[in-house]
Amino acid sequence: MFSKVYSAALNGMDAYLVRVEADISEGMPQFLMVGYLSSEVREAGDRVRTALRNTGFVLPPKRIMVNLAPAGIRKAGSRFDLPVAAAILASLEKIPADSLKDVMLTGELSLSGQILPVTGILALAEAARDGGVRRCIVPEGNAAEGAVLDGLEVIGVSSLAQLIEVLRHPEDAVPVRVDTERLLREQSRAREEDFSEVNGQAMAKRAAEVAAAGMHNLLMIGPPGAGKTMIARRIGGILPPVTLEEALEMTKIYSVAGLLPEQTSLLAGRPFRAPHHTVTPEALAGGGRIPSPGEISLSSGGVLFLDEFPEFKRSALEILRQPLEERRVCISRTAGNYIFPAKCMLVAAMNPCACGYFPDRSRCVCTEQELGRYRGKISRPLLDRMDICTEVPGISYGDLTKKQENESSAAIRKRVETAHQMQQERYAGLPIYFNAYLNGNQTELYCPLGEKERKLLKNAFGKLNLSARAYYKIIKTARTIADLEQEDRILEQHLLEAIQYRLPGGTYWGRGV
Numbered sequence: 001m002f003s004k005v006y007s008a009a010l011n012g013m014d015a016y017l018v019r020v021e022a023d024i025s026e027g028m029p030q031f032l033m034v035g036y037l038s039s040e041v042r043e044a045g046d047r048v049r050t051a052l053r054n055t056g057f058v059l060p061p062k063r064i065m066v067n068l069a070p071a072g073i074r075k076a077g078s079r080f081d082l083p084v085a086a087a088i089l090a091s092l093e094k095i096p097a098d099s100l101k102d103v104m105l106t107g108e109l110s111l112s113g114q115i116l117p118v119t120g121i122l123a124l125a126e127a128a129r130d131g132g133v134r135r136c137i138v139p140e141g142n143a144a145e146g147a148v149l150d151g152l153e154v155i156g157v158s159s160l161a162q163l164i165e166v167l168r169h170p171e172d173a174v175p176v177r178v179d180t181e182r183l184l185r186e187q188s189r190a191r192e193e194d195f196s197e198v199n200g201q202a203m204a205k206r207a208a209e210v211a212a213a214g215m216h217n218l219l220m221i222g223p224p225g226a227g228k229t230m231i232a233r234r235i236g237g238i239l240p241p242v243t244l245e246e247a248l249e250m251t252k253i254y255s256v257a258g259l260l261p262e263q264t265s266l267l268a269g270r271p272f273r274a275p276h277h278t279v280t281p282e283a284l285a286g287g288g289r290i291p292s293p294g295e296i297s298l299s300s301g302g303v304l305f306l307d308e309f310p311e312f313k314r315s316a317l318e319i320l321r322q323p324l325e326e327r328r329v330c331i332s333r334t335a336g337n338y339i340f341p342a343k344c345m346l347v348a349a350m351n352p353c354a355c356g357y358f359p360d361r362s363r364c365v366c367t368e369q370e371l372g373r374y375r376g377k378i379s380r381p382l383l384d385r386m387d388i389c390t391e392v393p394g395i396s397y398g399d400l401t402k403k404q405e406n407e408s409s410a411a412i413r414k415r416v417e418t419a420h421q422m423q424q425e426r427y428a429g430l431p432i433y434f435n436a437y438l439n440g441n442q443t444e445l446y447c448p449l450g451e452k453e454r455k456l457l458k459n460a461f462g463k464l465n466l467s468a469r470a471y472y473k474i475i476k477t478a479r480t481i482a483d484l485e486q487e488d489r490i491l492e493q494h495l496l497e498a499i500q501y502r503l504p505g506g507t508y509w510g511r512g513v
Contacts, residue, residue, distance in 0.1 A: 003090035005100040007083035008124040012338030015127035022087035027063035035068030038076040055113040079118040082107035099167040104128035113160040117141035119258040144265035147176040196408040200399035207390035213419040214480030215434035217346040222392030228349035236272040237409040240420035270302035277311040297340040309350035310377035388501040419483035
């Protein structure tokens with residue numbers, strides 16, 4: 001008898017429906033699986049046979065053929081165990097074939113018949129919903145993750161025996177419910193690291209506020225111990241709350257990567273990733289035989305912090321250039337192209353020279369050749385992609401020990417949230433959440449300049465020898481500064497502050513940065 005059920009397979013961040021077909025007929029006893037399968041999918045036959053036996057169903061000595069279609073796309077992973085078992089049971093008439101109609105199944109089977117969680121459930125459930133599937137049956141440990149989507153029934157099962165009961169009596173199955181609005185309201189924020197603990201460094205804290213309000217890339221340059229890392233680690237505490245769309249995308253990334261924490265159905269807090277400077281290009285951008293998200297994608301929607309910026313491998317840093325511009329990572333393999341989001345805010349910190357004390361020649365011992373070699377580790381095209389560059393000078397003893405009431409992260413976050421609200425209203429209906437996401441045409445449309453402001457920017461363009469990219473970055477940064485002041489128009493003072501954030505780079509690398 002022939003039967004079929006839907007499952008789904010991952011292709012990078014996306015997923016596609018797979019028809020799992022089973023046919024049991026007379027002939028030489030054998031268990032065949034076809035459909036361009038990886039080794040772990042082929043092993044499903046042995047797992048399914050043993051799990052069925054330990055659940056009380058012994059396969060008859062017949063010819064069992066299982067096909068995973070479409071046959072032209074390679075299937076990998078252990079998520080096909082459950083649909084293969086269900087299709088075989090339907091062919092054996094142990095469950096009603098109609099119970100598999102418009103149903104998507106996924107899950108890994110243990111030999112005892114227990115159903116184990118798999119990765120990428122949110123992407124699989126999304127593909128099922130878009131493909132017209134009305135119900136998903138997934139491992140119990142993944143049910144809450146899939147249930148965050150609207151328009152889809154998600155049922156969790158923990159064993160093959162429970163699956164059989166659900167399919168025999170589908171009307172009795174209770175879908176999992178998740179209150180996404182409550183999860184977003186209760187998103188956690190790290191309270192132990194607060195801007196109130198940072199003495200002095202008013203300019204650097206202002207630059208961090210502007211960067212957080214518009215999701216702009218930020219480069220901090222200063223001597224050792226000036227507070228660069230301290231400021232960077234507190235930026236996550238002033239970022240605005242995530243929207244549901246952002247939370248779903250972040251959850252999907254972590255689920256595909258297999259990094260979604262247990263008992264977590266929705267990531268409602270912005271990520272903060274700080275890889276060590278020995279990170280490989282592949283770990284940063286993503287990759288592998290079957291590509292998975294790297295640090296750039298894992299920090300999407302949040303902060304990617306690169307401390308000791310020049311100490312990273314040049315090949316790793318140059319990988320950042322395209323993702324920072326296009327807000328996505330595209331990895332090509334012989335099996336196809338894999339696209340991962342890269343909507344992160346890059347925060348980098350570095351010393352001005354190898355010893356860390358330039359331009360203080362009373363302490364700096366670097367030669368001009370050494371200065372050039374150290375700064376040359378950061379290419380001009382990469383520097384051009386940093387929206388904001390600020391100096392973090394060494395802190396004095398007085399500022400360090402002075403008892404003062406510094407502004408808290410909560411107070412800064414309130415201004416950032418107000419600016420973000422203006423951006424949400426401005427870009428309503430567009431896949432744009434922050435000013436930094438605007439392209440050139442959108443910048444011209446949403447960030448118009450008056451006559452005085454255009455004249456000011458024209459003079460700065462010539463004197464600072466700016467690139468076209470730097471030109472638009474200044475406008476977008478100025479738009480964020482205006483949002484922080486709740487000003488509808490970009491004024492001269494907003495442009496002047498945005499231009500000021502290009503000057504520190506020119507001090508160390510010359511004009512045009």
